Amino acid sequence: MTKDKTEPHGTASRRAALRLLDAVLRKGLPLEAALDGATRELDRADDRAFAHAIAAETLRRLPDLDALIDSATQKPLPYDAKARFALRIALSQALALETPAHAAIATVLPLVDGGPRKLVHGVFGALMRKQATLPALPTLPKPVAARWRGNWGLATAEAARALIAAPPPIDLALKKVEATAEWAERLGGISLAPGHVRIARSAGISTLPGFAEGDWWVQDIAASLPARLLGEGEGRHLLDLCAAPGGKTLRLAAAGWRVTALDLSEPRLVRLQENLARTGLSAETIAADLTLWAPEEAADAVLLDAPCSATGIFRRHPDVLHRVRERAIGELAEQQRAMLLRAADWVKPGGTLVYAVCSLEPREGEAVADALIEARPDYALLPVENAELPDGLTPDRSGRVRVLPGMLADQGGADGFFVARFRRKG
Template sequence: MPQRRFPHRPQFDPVGTAPRRAALRVLDAVLRRGQALEPALARAGEGLSPADRGLAHAIAAEALRRLPDLDALIDGATRQRLPDDAKARFVLRIALIQALRLGTPHHAAIATVLPLIDGGPRKLVHGVFGALMRSDATLPELPALPGSVAGRWAAAHGDAMVEAAQAAMAAPPPIDLTLADAAATDSWAERLGGTNLAPGHVRLPAGADIAALPGFAEGAWWVQDLAASLPARLLGRGTGDALDLCAAPGGKTMQLAAAGWRTTALDIAENRLARLRDNLARTGLDAMIVAADALKWAPPAPVDALLIDAPCSATGIFRRHPDVLYRAHPGLIAETAALQAALLARAAEWVKPGGRLVYAVCSLEPGEGEAQLATFLAGRGDYAIDPVRPDELPAGIAPREDGTVRTLPTMLAEAGRLDGFFIARLRRTR
């Protein structure tokens, strides 16, 4: 879809159209240009009120969750298939997701999107939307995944995992908190009205106002998916030197600092490190922060523990960020896998003999997890898997036979499920 169709000129829209226009620009940025949803919203939502910005986010995110199903409805109601990049298709997606999922009255859903399109396509959009509403069109209970993603995940993890991924997409995920003091788990779970699935963890229902919760201002906890907390948990408590690579926004850095490690946090993105600094200030935890490229930087001395939460396709966080389903194509996965290999090769030299290295990716792609580890170990006789024990993991999560950990949306289904991660703990043997 040509950029000229989304001109950045002053708009004089009817009431309610501005957030729909922002949602249109976000969907265009994600689907046509491969951008992430959050940065795209930051640009598209400039000048919007917080409420309108939130609505734009809700429309775009929910449309991405249901995109194959929305397109199936549109294709079933048009004589000639609309091109994937047709503006009429984008506008229909926005109107339909409001009417079918967000509870917007039908007249408001269509009236607020018609100003986004001109001429004949406006009549087409109005006609298709009206026909679908008159036929009582619905979306399936479980959203369909993009065909390429479903095929890839079925081959890697089985059909049951694909079905679990669909179920995970159907409802907003819960909110997980990591506590600075694991000894206070029971008291914080009671105070916050949540449940705990592991020491130092509290799970809350989706939709909680984070900043208004008890303990936020004083830094008693931070938001972090339970699966994302496992890599640092597997390093345990320590008094030595720990290095957290690709550290921002800092959840794992804070875990290491709270566990007693003398922690250095490194990240290439200075703007993301600002958030880490804010989090450390709020929690009162201490870590040295370094803004540098890990492929060019090196620590002054080897460390006892090293954690690499490596840049990846991020397909494991699809239920929170559905845009990854459309951005994480095979080319991107291959590109991030090459970066992971380079980071592993370089960082492996920074661990003391006898020290441990935890490699993790929030990815459901074996090329970024299992295959990456196999390639690394084949070339490094001085590293071996340090098997994770069952008692080191929350109930419902088990290490695999080789001692690594793979979390999947099939796990903890009754408790709200998990993000997808691959985690391997290694020890340097000499």
């Protein structure tokens, strides 16, 4: 769409935000996957970042924004009406991003035409005159809230609301574990485990000390657990399946494993290779579909961080709360079972198999781990010990790891995650 020269400055960013929301809510695309296409008309990086920020904040607050809109209309607007989208964008700016109200509304009115423009202006103005506010903690979408309350209890669902209220801190994984104290001091952060530093959010990650030199990479503390639980490699061979973008590959290579990293996506493998080059670490990379590919020989260890609903990373990617449906969770769980059973054939007798998902859905975690034990009598669970985990995280009674909202809350929380470790009987 060609920009109208009479449009207020900043309208292009709001138009890009509208495209992003449309891609997520109507087409079901991940926010990050839609970003390049939605912001293609924006030349400036800060304009692209602002469009992303508007869309992300709107998704964090969507049920509450819709409740405000519905409170100010005689009859509900259709869920996918452009007028509703424009109001969501204007309200999220004015009520959550501290954009002046006049700028928030002026820059969204060009996104709607005719009667809806008058409606948008009227509803927004009525809510501003009423001094409308958003709740301190965002409301989770009803299906998500019901599912998480049922699976994990009310306290966990409430903790999820607290986590999504603001973008999380940033976790860094260190190439040299022994330099943890040094890097925590240099970066002004805290450490929750050896080889980890947590810092406040920063707009310039690549400008921080140690980035260019490859001394660390960004990886949530929960996402670091699968590689941690494999220990030191001592030159042994490991298959890292579904490896890109490579945080676990880097940790494993730094721990002395001889890593073969497999992923279906060639572009994501390019990013992994760039991270290997930056850090000076090495791993063999293969672009292939693990449901069709097979190694020439079994490995000492296999790590499968399986494709999943990604509901555990909702605090950084709030779009998952609105895209993921029950049916998709069930279909993904079936795929994960098949992948895990296939990967189990590639472990040497006496070797280790680790299964992980960044999901808060037990069908994708505990149920898949149970299915392996039931189907493969040559495997046994290798319980995780307390000493192997960061303070504040503990294994469940069977020795698996489930990271839930509310854990590490005083330190800024962690992504939702599930990890199970198995030993193939020799």
